[in-house]
Amino acid sequence: MSHESEFKYFENMAHWSFDEYGIHEVCLTDWDLYGLLKSYAGPDSRILDLGTAGGEKILEFFPDCAEILGTDYSPSMIDTARANLAASGRKNISFKVMDNLNMDVPEGHFDIVVARHTCTDPVQILKCLKPGGHLLIRGVDKHDCWNLKLIMGGGQGWNEPVPVSIVDYENVLKAGFADVELVPIHTREYFKDRETFKTFLEAVPILIDVAIEGSPLDDDLLDRYIAANTVNGMIVLYRRYYGLTARKPVS
Numbered sequence: 001m002s003h004e005s006e007f008k009y010f011e012n013m014a015h016w017s018f019d020e021y022g023i024h025e026v027c028l029t030d031w032d033l034y035g036l037l038k039s040y041a042g043p044d045s046r047i048l049d050l051g052t053a054g055g056e057k058i059l060e061f062f063p064d065c066a067e068i069l070g071t072d073y074s075p076s077m078i079d080t081a082r083a084n085l086a087a088s089g090r091k092n093i094s095f096k097v098m099d100n101l102n103m104d105v106p107e108g109h110f111d112i113v114v115a116r117h118t119c120t121d122p123v124q125i126l127k128c129l130k131p132g133g134h135l136l137i138r139g140v141d142k143h144d145c146w147n148l149k150l151i152m153g154g155g156q157g158w159n160e161p162v163p164v165s166i167v168d169y170e171n172v173l174k175a176g177f178a179d180v181e182l183v184p185i186h187t188r189e190y191f192k193d194r195e196t197f198k199t200f201l202e203a204v205p206i207l208i209d210v211a212i213e214g215s216p217l218d219d220d221l222l223d224r225y226i227a228a229n230t231v232n233g234m235i236v237l238y239r240r241y242y243g244l245t246a247r248k249p250v251s
C-alpha cells in the first residue's frame, strides 16, 4: 500500500471501533504494553504516543502524569482524539497532527515514547527522549494470520523480505538504544459467525492488497479457511504481534 493510500485509509477510519465484532481475544503470551508503561511512568513523567489514532488507548490505559502528547498524521484522527478527550474529563493530555517520520517535538523532552501498531523512526525517537528514557513499541508482525494469508495468496507483510519485527529491532539498535528486547506476542481471536468475520476482514488491513485494495474477498477461499479453523463453533484468527522495549543510554 502506498504512503498516500495508507494515509487516506486512516483518514476514513477516524471513528473506527472493534466493539461491533464482539471478538473474544485470548493471549497466549505475557508481554503487556500497558503494564510496562505503568511500571516505567511516575507522576512527573512526560509521555509521547505516536500514531495515537482517536486517543482511545491513551484515555483508557495511560496513567495520569505530568504530560501526555498523542500525535497522528491524520487530521481526522486528531479531531476525534480531541473530542474523545473533551468527553473524558482527563487532564494533562493534548493531541497534535504530526508525521512519525518527520517528528516535530522538543529534543530530550520525553521520559517514555509509545508506538503501538504504527510506523517509527528510532533515530528521531532517540532525540526526543531524555537520557535513560524508555521506548515501547508494539507491532503487527509479518506472520500475523499467516495461515489465512496462505489461503488468500497475500496480505499485510506478504512481500516483506524481512519481518517488520526484525527491521524494527535492527533499526532501534542501530539508532543507539540500549537494553533492546524483542518479544513475540501470540493471541487468538474468536468470531461468532461467518458474516461478522467477513465484515471484520473487509474493514481491517490484514488482507490489504487482497480484499481491500484489490478484488473483494473470495467467498470460496473464505469458506475454506473457516472450515479448517473453526473450534467449538467459533472461527479463529491466529494473531502474531511483537513487543519491543529499549532505553536511551544515560551518557
Ligand SMILES: C[S@@+](CC[C@H](N)C(=O)[O-])C[C@H]1O[C@@H](n2cnc3c(N)ncnc32)[C@H](O)[C@@H]1O
Binding pocket: 010, 011, 050, 051, 052, 053, 054, 057, 071, 072, 073, 074, 077, 098, 099, 100, 101, 115, 116, 117, 118, 119
Ligand atoms: C492501527 S492504528 C493504531 C492506533 C493506536 N496506536 C492503537 O494502538 O490503537 C495506526 C495509526 O497510526 C497512524 N499513522 C500511520 N502512519 C503514520 C505516520 N507516518 N505518522 C503518523 N501517524 C501515522 C494512522 O493514522 C493510525 O491512526
